[in-house]
Amino acid sequence: MATLNSQIPAGPLSDKWEKHKFSSKLINPANKRKYKVIVVGAGLAGASASATLAELGYEVHNFVFHDSPRRAHSVAAQGGINAAKNYQNDGDSVHRLFYDTIKGGDYRAREANVHRLAEVSVNIIDQCAAQGVPFAREYGGLLDNRSFGGAQVSRTFYARGQTGQQLLLGAYSALNKMIGAGGVKSYTHSEMLDLVVVDGHAKGIIVRNLQTGEITRHSADAVVLATGGYGNVYNLSTYARGSNVTASWRAYKRGACFGNPCYTQIHPTCIPVSGDYQSKLTLMSESLRNDGRIWVPKRKEDCKKNPADIAEGDRDYYLERMYSAFGNLAPRDVASRAAKYVCDEGRGIGDTGLGVYLDFGDSIRRLGEGKVRERYGNLFSMYHEITNEDAYKTPMRIYPAVHYTMGGLWVDYNLMSNIPGLFVLGEANFSDHGANRLGASALMQGLSDGYFVLPSTITTYLANVKAGGRPATDRGEFKQAEEEVRNFTRRVTSNNGKRTPDSFHKQLGKIMWDYCGMARTETGLQKAIQLIGDLREEFRTNVKVLGEPDGLNQPLEKAGRVADFIELGELMCRDALMREESCGGHFREEYQYTPNDPEVQQGVVNTGDVKRRDDQFAFVAAWEYAGAPDKAPILNKEPLIYEEVKMSTRSYK
Amino acid sequence: MKVSLKVWRQKNANAAGEFKTYASPELNPNMSFLEMLDVVNEELSNRGEDPIAFDHDCREGICGTCSLVIDGKPHGPHKGVATCQTYMRSFSNGDQIVIEPWRAKAFPIVKDLVCDRKSFDRIQQAGGFISVRTGSAPDANSIPVPKENADLAMDAAQCIGCGACVAACKNASAMLFVSAKVSHLGLMPQGQPERYKRVKAMVDQMDTEGFGACTVTGSCEAVCPKEISLDFIARMNRDYAVALIQGDPKQVVGGGAG
Numbered sequence: 001m002a003t004l005n006s007q008i009p010a011g012p013l014s015d016k017w018e019k020h021k022f023s024s025k026l027i028n029p030a031n032k033r034k035y036k037v038i039v040v041g042a043g044l045a046g047a048s049a050s051a052t053l054a055e056l057g058y059e060v061h062n063f064v065f066h067d068s069p070r071r072a073h074s075v076a077a078q079g080g081i082n083a084a085k086n087y088q089n090d091g092d093s094v095h096r097l098f099y100d101t102i103k104g105g106d107y108r109a110r111e112a113n114v115h116r117l118a119e120v121s122v123n124i125i126d127q128c129a130a131q132g133v134p135f136a137r138e139y140g141g142l143l144d145n146r147s148f149g150g151a152q153v154s155r156t157f158y159a160r161g162q163t164g165q166q167l168l169l170g171a172y173s174a175l176n177k178m179i180g181a182g183g184v185k186s187y188t189h190s191e192m193l194d195l196v197v198v199d200g201h202a203k204g205i206i207v208r209n210l211q212t213g214e215i216t217r218h219s220a221d222a223v224v225l226a227t228g229g230y231g232n233v234y235n236l237s238t239y240a241r242g243s244n245v246t247a248s249w250r251a252y253k254r255g256a257c258f259g260n261p262c263y264t265q266i267h268p269t270c271i272p273v274s275g276d277y278q279s280k281l282t283l284m285s286e287s288l289r290n291d292g293r294i295w296v297p298k299r300k301e302d303c304k305k306n307p308a309d310i311a312e313g314d315r316d317y318y319l320e321r322m323y324s325a326f327g328n329l330a331p332r333d334v335a336s337r338a339a340k341y342v343c344d345e346g347r348g349i350g351d352t353g354l355g356v357y358l359d360f361g362d363s364i365r366r367l368g369e370g371k372v373r374e375r376y377g378n379l380f381s382m383y384h385e386i387t388n389e390d391a392y393k394t395p396m397r398i399y400p401a402v403h404y405t406m407g408g409l410w411v412d413y414n415l416m417s418n419i420p421g422l423f424v425l426g427e428a429n430f431s432d433h434g435a436n437r438l439g440a441s442a443l444m445q446g447l448s449d450g451y452f453v454l455p456s457t458i459t460t461y462l463a464n465v466k467a468g469g470r471p472a473t474d475r476g477e478f479k480q481a482e483e484e485v486r487n488f489t490r491r492v493t494s495n496n497g498k499r500t501p502d503s504f505h506k507q508l509g510k511i512m513w514d515y516c517g518m519a520r521t522e523t524g525l526q527k528a529i530q531l532i533g534d535l536r537e538e539f540r541t542n543v544k545v546l547g548e549p550d551g552l553n554q555p556l557e558k559a560g561r562v563a564d565f566i567e568l569g570e571l572m573c574r575d576a577l578m579r580e581e582s583c584g585g586h587f588r589e590e591y592q593y594t595p596n597d598p599e600v601q602q603g604v605v606n607t608g609d610v611k612r613r614d615d616q617f618a619f620v621a622a623w624e625y626a627g628a629p630d631k632a633p634i635l636n637k638e639p640l641i642y643e644e645v646k647m648s649t650r651s652y653k
Numbered sequence: 654m655k656v657s658l659k660v661w662r663q664k665n666a667n668a669a670g671e672f673k674t675y676a677s678p679e680l681n682p683n684m685s686f687l688e689m690l691d692v693v694n695e696e697l698s699n700r701g702e703d704p705i706a707f708d709h710d711c712r713e714g715i716c717g718t719c720s721l722v723i724d725g726k727p728h729g730p731h732k733g734v735a736t737c738q739t740y741m742r743s744f745s746n747g748d749q750i751v752i753e754p755w756r757a758k759a760f761p762i763v764k765d766l767v768c769d770r771k772s773f774d775r776i777q778q779a780g781g782f783i784s785v786r787t788g789s790a791p792d793a794n795s796i797p798v799p800k801e802n803a804d805l806a807m808d809a810a811q812c813i814g815c816g817a818c819v820a821a822c823k824n825a826s827a828m829l830f831v832s833a834k835v836s837h838l839g840l841m842p843q844g845q846p847e848r849y850k851r852v853k854a855m856v857d858q859m860d861t862e863g864f865g866a867c868t869v870t871g872s873c874e875a876v877c878p879k880e881i882s883l884d885f886i887a888r889m890n891r892d893y894a895v896a897l898i899q900g901d902p903k904q905v906v907g908g909g910a911g
């Protein structure tokens with residue numbers, strides 16, 4: 001069993017972070033440069049961490065598989081970033097952001113981490129504004145805000161529909177400044193393929209240069225993974241095609257625990273699937289729900305009609321009906337599940353029947369087309385590009401799609417995994433969003449981890465590591481890890497298989513979506529585990545990778561990533577099977593509110609809402625690798641102790 | 654629908670390249686251009702032929718990774734979109750489509766349709782930033798920015814760094830890209846202290862990388878997926894001229910014991 005100590009500081013919640021920073025050891029400036037830190041990833045989390053660690057004086061080596069750090073998937077975030085600035089004077093505060101995030105996560109996140117996130121949120125906006133991030137502004141020149149999924153205050157900062165790109169360019173500019181100054185050495189086209197653990201500590205990585213095929217060893221005093229989320233396990237998702245789990249997965253196989261792998265977010269407003277050639281699903285920013293109304297026909301017979309011919313009285317604005325307080329702004333998990341229900345009832349629209357309308361008719365009548373165009377013009381044109389439909393004239397068609405993974409490598413309060421010296425930031429860790437993430441809070445977490453948390457907590461580890469004492473790369477552990485990487489390459493390129501890595505990815509994605517998607521059952525998950533086991537075996541013998549291992553070989557890259565996704569998929573199903581409750585994005589059909597429950601009768605929740613079982617499942621599931629892919633992994637539990645907030649039924653009615 | 658593809662194939666940076674022609678399988682007009690290539694590649698692989706290497710990631714026009722010259726036009730037939738946002742319905746049954754990589758001295762070809770754009774990173778490492786240490790920032794609302802400036806800065810900041818501007822230019826000039834970066838920061842009050850130093854450093858690096866001169870033909874603006882305006886080039890030229898007149902700032906030696 002792994003030893004999990006969350007290292008949450010003692011004392012009142014709102015003092016923990018300040019006290020922790022004060023009591024953490026410092027490293028004197030002359031010594032800092034003797035420590036080398038490897039950071040894998042240059043999304044918001046990795047770029048901000050690399051830049052800040054280098055500013056402090058550490059020797060930083062940054063690795064990305066992308067051709068430039070600026071292309072990390074963070075670039076795609078549209079909607080915005082939360083911060084408890086209360087610039088709108090609408091009652092926001094650090095405590096309210098903390099509370100909303102805890103509740104939004106369905107009481108499955110750590111209180112101390114979330115409180116720290118809310119505290120740090122205000123510094124992030126200052127930092128980004130000073131870097132020149134062109135946030136939206138009011139006419140007086142001050143920063144503008146909007147309200148965003150699941151919040152009743154306006155605390156979201158944004159830059160047109162491109163908040164992610166602008167924040168990333170800010171972090172990338174900080175990174176560039178430090179690369180230019182010699183503080184960071186940047187390796188692009190460099191994919192981490194293994195973690196090297198020496199005497200129980202993370203001390204290096206094995207890397208493949210994707211342009212030349214060269215495999216190299218790198219040692220360091222600490223390793224930081226900021227490698228993003230794993231939603232592409234479903235094949236179809238709103239992630240960039242290249243996003244993958246490999247770095248985290250190899251760390252898992254070296255002993256790092258994987259926290260809550262089954263917690264996945266399915267986003268309610270994406271463009272529906274159009275055919276089996278589909279390679280990705282496009283998110284339509286949730287900000288659209290501020291002015292768009294979601295509906296389906298009341299009667300099945302109307303589903304194939306032109307929406308304009310369906311009378312107002314024959315439309316079911318189901319979110320407004322079911323959740324009157326939040327209406328169309330209900331949190332993502334709630335809104336997605338509701339869409340699934342109405343489609344399951346046969347009231348879905350579009351060719352496939354898997355779609356609902358997002359209608360701007362009312363807003364256009366109220367505000368005028370010009371105002372709607374000003375607010376969402378780029379989204380409407382994106383929608384038009386993809387579907388060839390004009391959403392000013394006819395409602396958009398949307399359906400839920402995989403969007404974010406709340407699970408990830410287990411970390412303590414210092415963001416260190418259970419392997420000493422291995423730190424995990426951003427979407428790659430499990431820590432702040434519980435079982436569901438609220439809109440505009442992933443960007444906040446990535447930047448909080450990278451700019452403010454890690455640079456301060458990494459000393460708790462490094463202060464006990466001898467400066468300049470990192471191992472040489474000719475040690476056995478490095479050699480062995482490199483050999484394993486080479487073996488995989490040899491195996492898949494010399495295999496006489498018949499199927500491409502892509503075809504396996506598609507098949508895996510379908511299994512995951514069918515059995516471990518928006519609704520999960522015991523029998524379904526058991527079936528999925530069996531199917532994935534078979535798929536893993538078939539992959540081993542029947543995958544085909546053409547071309548040479550030296551030089552650019554995209555199918556080879558894909559093969560490694562798909563192999564890891566297959567194993568991860570199985571772990572996700574095991575986690576979902578173990579968690580015999582519903583919470584946030586994890587919905588087990590066996591655990592839902594029924595008309596007989598008092599909460600339904602009192603009007604707190606709806607029939608079909610998720611039913612948590614706090615008495616048995618208020619814990620983080622931290623899975624530990626058992627040494628072989630076909631051996632059942634070991635479950636470690638970190639109890640979730642709530643000191644400040646009372647765990648209660650999550651109501652958005 | 655079906656199309657025929659004439660594609661640039663090149664094994665690696667040093668090998669000679671050539672066009673090869675492939676017939677597509679049956680396609681759906683709602684496929685994206687890149688999905689069409691996926692389908693063609695799946696067929697090539699199943700026949701034992703090396704699939705066509707091409708760059709892509711977000712597939713929604715924001716990461717700047719995709720980079721194809723389609724029928725002679727970087728990012729294909731439509732204005733204001735990237736390759737990944739181009740759909741097969743823009744072509745007709747039976748069309749022959751010519752697909753090439755970005756071609757520029759500063760973007761060497763890695764394989765087939767993939768080129769190396771690290772030169773863009775190096776230009777930004779030379780000065781494309783505002784020097785602010787983490788933790789040293791004042792409250793965000795203590796630096797008001799007139800909305801017009803913020804909006805114009807945002808127009809420039811939208812650049813996705815794809816390099817289509819370079820690929821479209823007969824001189825392979827990177828002026829549109831660099832001017833977008835320079836203007837974004839130069840339009841913000843936060844960017845003023847380093848404004849002239851920045852433009853000089855970035856332009857000098859651009860020249861070192863081997864990008865060509867700008868002769869204002871406007872082909873860059875025409876293909877830019879974010880429709881970045883040529884006006885930014887004029888703005889940058891003004892700043893660069895000021896930077897040259899100002900010369901390098903005088904070095905001041907610190908010191909003084911206390």
Ligand SMILES: Cc1cc2nc3c(=O)[nH]c(=O)nc-3n(C[C@H](O)[C@H](O)[C@H](O)COP(=O)(O)OP(=O)(O)OC[C@H]3O[C@@H](n4cnc5c(N)ncnc54)[C@H](O)[C@@H]3O)c2cc1C
Nearest residue numbers: 041042043044045074079080192228426427440441442443
């Ligand atoms: C379409 C979309 C819209 C979104 N909108 C919002 C929003 O409005 N607000 C919000 O808060 N959140 C949003 N999110 C979520 C948010 O964007 C992400 O959770 C967040 O940006 C992740 O940042 P990150 O730094 O953890 O990882 P990423 O940005 O994914 O970066 C991962 C980095 O790791 C590198 N990497 C990965 N594996 C390896 C490896 N093996 N070797 C080397 N390098 C590796 C990559 O090259 C990359 O640099 C959105 C997400 C999507 C998909």
Ligand code: FES
Nearest residue numbers: 710712717719737
């Ligand atoms: S793939 Fe990202 S812009 Fe085209």
